[in-house]
Amino acid sequence: MTETAPSRARRVLPDPQSLTSSQKLMVFVLSMTLFGLANIFTEVIPEFKLGPVELSVAYLAFVPVVMVCLFHPLYAALGAPLGEIVFVDLLMGDFSGIGEVEGYLQLSLGLYVGGSLVRDPRRRWQVATAAIVAVLIDKGVGGIIDMSKVVVGVEDAEYVEGLPESVLVIEGFAFASDLLITGVLFGAIPAAYLARRLHGKIEPLMGMAPRDAEHPVPGRARQTAAFVSLAVFLMLASGVFAFLEAADVKFGVWEPGFIDRYGLGFLWVSVAVCAVVLIGVVVSAKALRRRARSED
Amino acid sequence: MARRQRDVLSVEWVKLELLRTAYATRGGLFAGFDPRVVVGWYAVFAVAPWLTHNITVLAALFAVAAVAVALCRVGPLVLGLFAFGLVTETAYLFAVAWFFDGDLHTVAALVTLSLKLGVVALASMAAFVSLDPEKLSDALVSMKAPPLLSFGVSYGYRMLPIIMDEFHTIVDGHRLRSAPLERRGILAWRVPVHIGSTLVRSFYPMMLNTAKRTRTTVEALETRGFTFAGESAKGRDIRLAYLRLRMRDLALALVTVVLIAGAFIIGELAPVFARDF
């Protein structure tokens, strides 16, 4: 043993604000477990359907929203939808295949953007906004994709009298009710209430420093090019998966005439949706960066 | 009204049914097969319905998937939820048709879509209810899924009953210690509000308790080499060593191909379409 080394080695480990890999894992696992549990409820709560009018709790949005507000938004956002897949879809045998990937990406993106908007989880309006933004992105992208799915996917949409209109009305209503029930009643209101109560209490239990305005969590990196490119990627991936599932495209072999029949038009729908959302994200990111700069 | 111990349609029952779905019903049709083949089987059934608009083919596929579900001993709760969805879906279809003065063609067009979704749902029930989640997560790992996904499946499988019990305890605590509902209000509107707010409040202790639990779990993962395994392939190879294709797996693949082909042949012989081509 070399006793020449100073026996009193001193070492200060990095800034507690930066997360170690195990802390990221902790956030991920916590978010996954809690949202998984929450989804078991929504799985057994029956939906109220009256003709085309449907009132249902899509998911308990407040659970993952609280997680992305209090912790590192990226890891919490990645963990939560996995909880749904694991606890409900796989364990209960309710796995819908490729569509799950679409759902996973939409919800992750929504949560991540929502969580990144929050600067101080104690401020109710910030948390409430995060919840609404998360559901808006998830359900908005999902709704638009669903709509185009039926319009394009049911081979003869224009052939059936009144179908496109009905789908528009139904999807529009579903979107509104999702936004109200999932986004506000089970999203914004409880999240704002819980985030404030949990702030400063739950972090020490996991050996982390609480997130507040002076100590923004790194990885809330909405200003960076990396985030924008991630958003682009998620958007495109989400659109691609959605259409793979939806549009009966399936390799053309079985229905060689499909491009003739629809034209390439419906593919453009997905690109258009992605583009619109993407532009929105970029514009808001820029605006936020300006604001952040002016505050500095 | 006197209360009594109920074995069906109570909270206890739902809890038990969920557990039975997750644990005790395992060992049905697909339990003995290589999980990768089962995932493949599922993938075939998830894709095939989208390749046709022929209602006969879809009905045949639906029947095959339904038989598979029957052989997989799927529990009543999951089946019930599925049937409930199917019935409301049908009601919804007719409502749509009626609402927009559509004729039967509208319904037929939508039936096509519902049948497709139904086949996928049944196939997923059969595959994932009878397949041990552990094996499933191994199959995912062997298909190069991220290790976190396979860990998530395995951990969720282990934690499910425990966190459900804990949540139940907390909800009971709320029931006993807060004031019971005095009036139900018009259309009993207070009841869902009361249930909703109890649900939300119960998540407060649940989140704190789970955070504490997670800390130990992640520490333990670290000391037990979880991160290490993510960086080295040796552990993965050992874990997957038992996955081997055998005769019966090939037989399953063959039977699947024959059934799918059969469905398409029947479709050719007696086609039914939502519209005339």
Added chain:
Amino acid sequence: MDDVIAIDGLAFRYPGAAEPTLKGVDLRIRRGDFTAVIGGNGSGKTTLCKAFNGLVPHFWSGEFEGRVDVDGIDTLDATVAALSHRVGYVYQDFGNQLVRPSVRDDVAFGPVNFGLADHRERSEAAMRLLGIDHLAKRYVWELSGGQQHLTALAGVLAMDPAVIVVDEPVAELDPARAEETYRMLKRVNEERGTTIVVIEHHAEFIARYARSVVLMSDGRVRWHLPVREALARRAELAVHGIPAPQIIAAAAELTPGAPVPLTVAEAAQCIRDAGLAPGPRPPQPEAPAPGPVIARLTGVTHGYKDVRGKVSTVLDAVDLAFREGERIALVGSNGAGKSTLLRLLTGLNVPRKGTVEVDGTDTRTVKPARLADRVCYLYQHPEQMFLNDSVRQEIAMFPEQRRRPDAAAVVDDVLERLRLTDFADRDGRTLSGGQQRRTTLGIGLAMAPALLLLDEPTASLDTATRNDVIAMLAALAERIRCVVVATHDMQLVAEWATRVLVLGEARVLADTTPAGLFDDAALCERVNLVPPQINVLGRELGIHPPPLSVAEFTAAFAPALAGGR
């Protein structure tokens, strides 16, 4: 020099903490030792033990100073993964350490992750050594606490480390299971030569199993002594919240100056050698006449459907009456129906057959929320009862929600009586085990029920806090008409209860007094109860009926002592 652990000048401060948690620790632990680390809350025991396997400072970052060598490796240079081949850690909340669904998979988790080719042999050997090989295929969540603990230990053992650290094994286990764990640790220590380090509050276990004792206080090691010397420092230990085991206390009274006895046999020998013999015991005071009935079970049959669809009968045609003024202990092994009986009394469950009446009301006729005005049920884990932000809110929840007229006064009174006023605004989860337990008692007191039900109120408490809780339970009597406790803690039964119900085989095996229970060795054996040491010692020395406390024990020798001197 064969020190498996060598620590020089270790200091550690958690980020954001004002004070360092460890302030210059120097410690040597010999290879193959069985060491108990003791010390009060916040003395740095757990942080010290986490420095052994590198979690401090690699996982929990902070200011780290000094040097820790484990099995010849400097922990600062090694990774946690590399250290886990040398140090195994079994947590206090060991249930959360199990990450795979089945026992075999969990035990093999470490070896498989590290890609060890002999992972199967390792895990089978570990399970065999701990006697849990028959559980290999079971799901982790189906296991009892004791079995889970052994599974966690097996998972650690499968890595074949040089050191195994076990954090408070007794905390979450009943005494009989803890005994089992200690027997297994001893076996591992002897057969594999593994160094065992336990963090422990219970001097009884230290006396019987440890070979050396480390006392921590205020972030420093006070001393590291052989067990007999350590336990002889009774006064110093008591200051740190570790009262001496009953037999040592008794022997110190009767034979001061003699070497400290570590087992009942040694204590008996020591007292016999001193020529002391017990006198006849004074007649026991008459039990007070039973009061009016508070709760009654008539022909109650209940059971649950398990995951495999079988209905198991937990209680079969049970008739019982609970009367005013009684302090009732429900004992019996796991699954004997203790919790079921309590849940039936709360109305959360109603019996399949028969009736349960509480304060004259059939539980079938009212909702449990209504019944809560008369019955209160305190869960085993205080954390599951903490629904609010602060201790005060927890206690105030029931009286305020139910609009009790004097709610504010009741809450203040309860806080005062349970010495909780100083923590009233803290979150329950941040308190120590004893404070948490007092808070749950406060919740019960503020509900002012006729019938108070407690599930394992002394579990996971150190000895000093446990005695404190027992004293508080005794003080409840004036407020609450009848208290029922389900417990494995025989010292609680001995010192607190006036009536004991032994459950087993779906019925009441015995309805007796504590003295009656401990006098019946066959019954204790049958339901796997370990009587308190002082009771065993009394029986050994021929005191009849055997004493329930140290005071009763020494009183039996009063004539001998008076005559002898």
